[in-house]
Amino acid sequence: MGTRILSVEDDERIRTAVKLALEDEGWTVDEAGSGEEAIELFNRAAPDVVLIDIMLPGIDGFELCRTIRRHSDVPIVMVTARNDTHDVVAGLEAGADDYLTKPFAPKELSARIRALLRRIKPIAPGHAKLTFGDLEIIPEEGKVLRAGTELHLTKTEFRLLCELAQNPGSVFSRESLLDKVWGYDYFGDGRLVDVHVRRLRTKVEADPASPRHVVTVRGLGYRLQS
DSSP: OOOEEEEEOSOHHHHHHHHHHHHHTTOEEEEESSHHHHHHHHHHSOOSEEEEESSOSSSOHHHHHHHHHTTOOOOEEEEESSOOHHHHHHHHHTTOSEEEESSOOHHHHHHHHHHHHHHHSOOOSOOSOEEETTEEEEGGGTEEEETTEEOOOOHHHHHHHHHHHHSTTOOBOHHHHIIIIIOSOOTTOTHHHHHHHHHHHHHHOSSTTSOSSEEEETTTEEEEOO
16 A cells, blocks of 8 residues: 555645645655545545644634644644744644644655654664663564553654654753654754653653653753653
8 A cells, every 4th residue: 555645734735736746756645625524534534644734714824733632643744834832832732743844845844744654664673671660661572661551652752752752861952862763854943842841751651750760961952760
């Protein structure tokens, strides 16, 4: 089966341009002009990547993202009309893996999607199990357990955790994590890392407000510890 992408955009001209650009890459594209239509298409044929415009009629992009996240860890890219910190952070908090700002070049969109698709691939074989106190990471199986209970992480959250776990106690800068996890030039946009760390803490920490495992090293970055 080829790669299937769901593009959710209410502007027909933009939607058509995106479809043509992505089909030139050899990908199959499903189009939706509203959140409601997107949910119907998603349930009919599960995509490999979802592109969601924030400003949609009816169900907006944030709510659509949250709806998909309740049932799937499919990679999601939020599309915003401006590089507004609130929109970007709100989209990432809703469960998006990445974001794009309009107007964007077709090559940039394709590069982001290729990076997401690479991230879907299984983690390279290494440690069978990594243990940090009550936290267990099994990279080859794509599993994370806390106190014996399996946690549900998105693919990006899992990649982020595994990167931190490869060198326990070592400090990873935001730039290093952007390169290793997102695999694309994000011009030092640390918001991607910071929001994903917050989301990760809500799942792996007993008390996210006082993290025990994923800790901040002020002025340097993040590290994973027992």
